[in-house]
Amino acid sequence: xxxxxxxxxxxxxxxxxxxxxxxxxxxxxxxxxxxxxxxxxxxxxxxxxxxxxxxxxxxxxxxxxxxxxxxxxxxxxxxxxxxxxxxxxxxxxxxxxxxxxxxxxxxxxxxxxxxxxxxxxxxxxxxxxxxxxxxxxxxxxxxxxxxxxxxxxxxxxxxxxxxxxxxxxxxxxxxxxxxxxxxxxxxxxxxxxxxxxxxxxxxxxxxxxxxxxxxxxxxxxxxxxxxxxxxxxxxxxxxxxxxxxxxxxxxxxxxxxxxxxxxxxxxxxxxxxxxxxxxxxxxxxxxxxxxxxxxxxxxxxxxxxxxxxxxxxxxxxxxxxxxxxxxxxxxxxxxxxxxxxxxxxxxxxxxxxxxxxxxxxxxxxxxxxxxxxxxxxxxxxxxxxxxxxx
Numbered sequence: 001x002x003x004x005x006x007x008x009x010x011x012x013x014x015x016x017x018x019x020x021x022x023x024x025x026x027x028x029x030x031x032x033x034x035x036x037x038x039x040x041x042x043x044x045x046x047x048x049x050x051x052x053x054x055x056x057x058x059x060x061x062x063x064x065x066x067x068x069x070x071x072x073x074x075x076x077x078x079x080x081x082x083x084x085x086x087x088x089x090x091x092x093x094x095x096x097x098x099x100x101x102x103x104x105x106x107x108x109x110x111x112x113x114x115x116x117x118x119x120x121x122x123x124x125x126x127x128x129x130x131x132x133x134x135x136x137x138x139x140x141x142x143x144x145x146x147x148x149x150x151x152x153x154x155x156x157x158x159x160x161x162x163x164x165x166x167x168x169x170x171x172x173x174x175x176x177x178x179x180x181x182x183x184x185x186x187x188x189x190x191x192x193x194x195x196x197x198x199x200x201x202x203x204x205x206x207x208x209x210x211x212x213x214x215x216x217x218x219x220x221x222x223x224x225x226x227x228x229x230x231x232x233x234x235x236x237x238x239x240x241x242x243x244x245x246x247x248x249x250x251x252x253x254x255x256x257x258x259x260x261x262x263x264x265x266x267x268x269x270x271x272x273x274x275x276x277x278x279x280x281x282x283x284x285x286x287x288x289x290x291x292x293x294x295x296x297x298x299x300x301x302x303x304x305x306x307x308x309x310x311x312x313x314x315x316x317x318x319x320x321x322x323x324x325x326x327x328x329x330x331x332x333x334x335x336x337x338x339x340x341x342x343x344x345x346x347x348x349x350x351x352x353x354x355x356x357x358x359x360x361x362x363x364x365x366x367x368x369x370x371x372x373x374x375x376x377x378x379x380x381x382x383x384x385x386x387x388x389x390x
Contacts, residue, residue, distance in 0.1 A: 001269040004336055011278055011307050014285050016236050018168040018311050028149045031167040031210045032314035036144050040161030043135040047095040051128040054108055055099035056086035058125040062117035086115050102128035146314055168313045174235040175199045176216035178243040198241035198296045205300045210312050226255035238284050242291030244275045252288045271335045272356035273299040292356035298338045319388040323348040329378040337371035348386050366390030
């Protein structure tokens with residue numbers, strides 16, 4: 001068995017290179033930049049007013065001052081102001097030539113076109129002006145390769161002059177469940193059957209990432225049938241669930257090898273999720289997840305999601321924190337444990353039973369307690385590392 005860190009590193013090394021493409025801003029949300037971008041323009045392009053009020057010369061206060069025009073956003077004052085003159089101005093409007101200060105309208109008294117100070121005033125020259133280049137200037141680096149294109153990042157790219165951005169193309173993911181006992185969700189379940197849930201689980205966990213998912217359906221416990229399905233796969237990533245262990249009906253490994261694939265590693269020192277495997281099939285990365293649903297969840301959380309994000313050009317750090325335990329935990333063995341748990345009042349409570357087939361426990365958990373290999377026994381009140389999953 002190999003460690004979690006080694007497994008993730010080897011997975012990322014196996015991943016195919018995903019080429020870049022240029023997409024409109026509206027299609028780039030949530031993706032990761034493939035190349036750095038620099039500003040194509042200066043923002044703001046010229047000095048602007050940060051307040052509604054009057055643009056004037058500070059030396060002319062307290063007045064009286066003659067109002068000689070108006071400056072609005074997108075429609076600036078065409079001339080310049082001289083001594084004893086002011087221009088009515090609005091937030092975001094260009095500062096007229098000759099002005100050096102904004103008098104906010106709450107501190108101004110106006111009688112016709114005559115303006116006087118009515119309050120404390122701006123206090124110093126240059127108040128309430130947004131200088132040209134306050135946000136950024138042409139050529140300035142704005143976003144780096146690998147940055148996530150969040151809504152603010154997209155808005156920044158738009159105002160910097162971009163209509164489209166370079167990102168990795170959408171990752172093609174194929175998902176197959178294996179097992180004679182499985183039936184599609186909602187179908188009648190025979191006495192020895194089980195509704196298939198893992199493909200729903202994995203696809204839902206990848207929602208929001210730049211992937212296109214092809215569901216291959218349920219494959220029987222038949223090596224020839226699994227091999228045939230593998231030979232037809234055209235994807236960047238093939239994910240199977242079930243059939244990755246050592247039983248007589250665990251046929252993913254031999255079917256993968258018969259289809260011309262190679263196994264890179266199999267079995268990880270973790271619980272649940274030990275029998276996960278990884279390999280290549282032509283240009284496709286293959287991940288064989290365990291069949292138990294909680295194990296499929298944990299391996300998708302720890303390996304598949306970070307891998308897909310890496311293939312998309314980004315990184316996905318673990319969302320962990322440290323919290324006190326509600327009750328004791330025994331010493332751990334040689335595998336890294338992932339214990340379903342809930343947080344109440346800043347204290348973490350381990351679920352009573354941790355069987356990897358129990359989906360209800362998982363559905364009602366908002367975190368997992370991470371226990372390192374050979375971790376000593378923990379007492380109530382001890383601080384433990386918690387991975388958020390809610």
